[in-house]
Amino acid sequence: MLNLMLIRNQLYIDGKWVDGNGKVPVFDPSNGEVITEVATAGDSECDAAVAAAHKAFPAWAKTAPRVRAEILRKAFELMIAESENIAKLISMENGKVLSDAKGEVAYAAEFFRWFSEEAVRIAGDFRHAPSGDKRILVTHQPIGVSLLITPWNFPAGMATRKIGPALAAGCTVILKPAIETPLTALAIVDILERAGVPQGVVNVVMPTPAGPAVSKMLHDSRVVNLSFTGSTEVGRVLLKEASDRVIRCSMELGGNAPFIVLEDADIDEAVKGLMLAKMRNGGAACTAANRIYVSRKISQKFTESFSKAMGALKMAPGMSEGAQLGASVSVKERNKIAELVDAAVKSGGKIEVGGKVPDGIGAFYPATVLTVEKSNEILKHEIFGPVAPIVEFDSDHEAIELANESEFGLISYVYSKDVKRAIQVSEALQSGMVAINRGLISDPAAPFGGVKQSGLGREGGFDGIHEFLETKYLGIEI
Ligand code: NAD
Numbered sequence: 001m002l003n004l005m006l007i008r009n010q011l012y013i014d015g016k017w018v019d020g021n022g023k024v025p026v027f028d029p030s031n032g033e034v035i036t037e038v039a040t041a042g043d044s045e046c047d048a049a050v051a052a053a054h055k056a057f058p059a060w061a062k063t064a065p066r067v068r069a070e071i072l073r074k075a076f077e078l079m080i081a082e083s084e085n086i087a088k089l090i091s092m093e094n095g096k097v098l099s100d101a102k103g104e105v106a107y108a109a110e111f112f113r114w115f116s117e118e119a120v121r122i123a124g125d126f127r128h129a130p131s132g133d134k135r136i137l138v139t140h141q142p143i144g145v146s147l148l149i150t151p152w153n154f155p156a157g158m159a160t161r162k163i164g165p166a167l168a169a170g171c172t173v174i175l176k177p178a179i180e181t182p183l184t185a186l187a188i189v190d191i192l193e194r195a196g197v198p199q200g201v202v203n204v205v206m207p208t209p210a211g212p213a214v215s216k217m218l219h220d221s222r223v224v225n226l227s228f229t230g231s232t233e234v235g236r237v238l239l240k241e242a243s244d245r246v247i248r249c250s251m252e253l254g255g256n257a258p259f260i261v262l263e264d265a266d267i268d269e270a271v272k273g274l275m276l277a278k279m280r281n282g283g284a285a286c287t288a289a290n291r292i293y294v295s296r297k298i299s300q301k302f303t304e305s306f307s308k309a310m311g312a313l314k315m316a317p318g319m320s321e322g323a324q325l326g327a328s329v330s331v332k333e334r335n336k337i338a339e340l341v342d343a344a345v346k347s348g349g350k351i352e353v354g355g356k357v358p359d360g361i362g363a364f365y366p367a368t369v370l371t372v373e374k375s376n377e378i379l380k381h382e383i384f385g386p387v388a389p390i391v392e393f394d395s396d397h398e399a400i401e402l403a404n405e406s407e408f409g410l411i412s413y414v415y416s417k418d419v420k421r422a423i424q425v426s427e428a429l430q431s432g433m434v435a436i437n438r439g440l441i442s443d444p445a446a447p448f449g450g451v452k453q454s455g456l457g458r459e460g461g462f463d464g465i466h467e468f469l470e471t472k473y474l475g476i477e478i
Pocket of ligand 1: 154158177215230231238253286287
């Protein structure tokens with residue numbers, strides 16, 4: 001069990017752990033029990049966090065990149081050293097199984113290492129203007145105080161994917177984690193404090209409800225940048241709020257990933273890939289495969305093999321021995337999944353495996369496979385749970401058309417033994433990322449992000465730091 005003494009449950013403002021204007025419980029969704037209570041922030045705490053980040057910005061922006069890099073590197077090392085405990089904390093407040101939580105900690109820590117390496121490589125540009133008598137000097141400067149808002153599904157990864165590049169670039173931040181999973185974010189900030197992050201550079205507030213407090217911060221002239229990860233619905237609201245002051249926005253929003261299995265795919269490999277693409281995090285991932293398009297020529301064999309693998313998963317509390325599918329983050333989220341499945345069945349979908357809310361406590365929903373027609377409504381929703389609807393198609397062209405029939409465009413998956421064919425299909429897909437013959441491609445060294453209503457901007461890779469940098473052009477007469 002986790003040593004409960006290690007849990008931080010206060011706000012972190014201007015380098016101090018402080019109480020807020022109240023407390024709310026944080027639940028373990030596998031049994032409904034309260035883990036601890038966490039401090040909430042009122043207007044004065046949010047204002048103090050903005051003031052602290054604003055005051056700390058000039059010195060942090062001028063801190064040598066090497067020094068910023070070494071603090072991030074130290075944070076990476078501490079996070080790896082403490083990964084067991086952080087993974088348990090994630091599993092406890094989020095419900096995901098321990099193996100997924102461990103994978104998340106490794107992924108999350110890597111953003112600190114990657115951006116410690118990027119901090120010292122912020123390049124500029126010096127060019128001759130076409131006229132010959134002028135020079136063009138391009139430099140990149142930290143934007144300033146950045147508001148970071150993160151969801152509950154990857155409480156560690158989504159926080160470090162923003163804090164890493166922000167600090168590397170020289171920005172100061174106010175982090176607002178999801179209220180369902182604040183403890184992981186606070187543990188990460190505890191690590192950053194021990195790694196030597198100066199006072200005021202990182203602040204954490206949990207206002208409840210989030211809307212009015214976030215709106216106030218977005219209308220504060222000291223806040224100049226918003227980096228949001230969450231649903232498209234909330235993203236739209238925040239884009240409107242941010243437009244009042246024309247704040248820079250980076251938006252990592254919802255997804256509804258198609259998973260295409262062409263007739264020449266290796267069926268065993270495709271099933272293995274889909275188990276990852278669908279079931280990592282119990283299906284609660286923006287990258288989760290939600291619309292499974294399988295060539296009619298192989299669909300029967302594929303569906304049988306995939307349903308067998310799904311049916312064999314052990315559903316149990318995330319930290320229990322051998323658990324492969326944990327609880328959803330709350331009973332409310334679990335019920336949303338059940339409603340989508342019930343509606344899909346009412347409109348003609350057939351359950352191959354799962355599909356029934358289990359008796360007993362905890363926000364559990366079983367691994368479920370459905371076969372549906374291409375018009376079934378379930379295909380329009382981001383399921384965010386362990387449910388895979390399968391649809392048959394007859395040609396590559398039809399598969400591409402079906403995949404692109406979505407307001408989302410985060411990631412797509414393509415399985416084919418013919419790489420040329422897979423690339424041709426990938427190039428026609430409207431998504432920011434395509435996984436070819438792989439079920440998981442998230443990588444801190446690669447640009448993560450979507451097109452259409454899945455968002456704006458990229459996190460990770462060489463692009464991620466630019467979400468926290470402003471480009472400045474200096475024109476010189478020679
Ligand atoms: P959510 O949009 O409900 O909440 C995200 C964050 O926004 C939370 O911190 C929440 O407290 C806050 N929030 C909610 N309403 C707000 C408001 N009116 N004003 C300001 N802040 C507000 O999302 P969620 O349920 O926590 O997470 C699931 C969603 O996140 C899914 O849609 C998933 O696809 C998406 N997601 C996207 C990515 C990505 O990289 N594209 C990664 C992870 C999750």
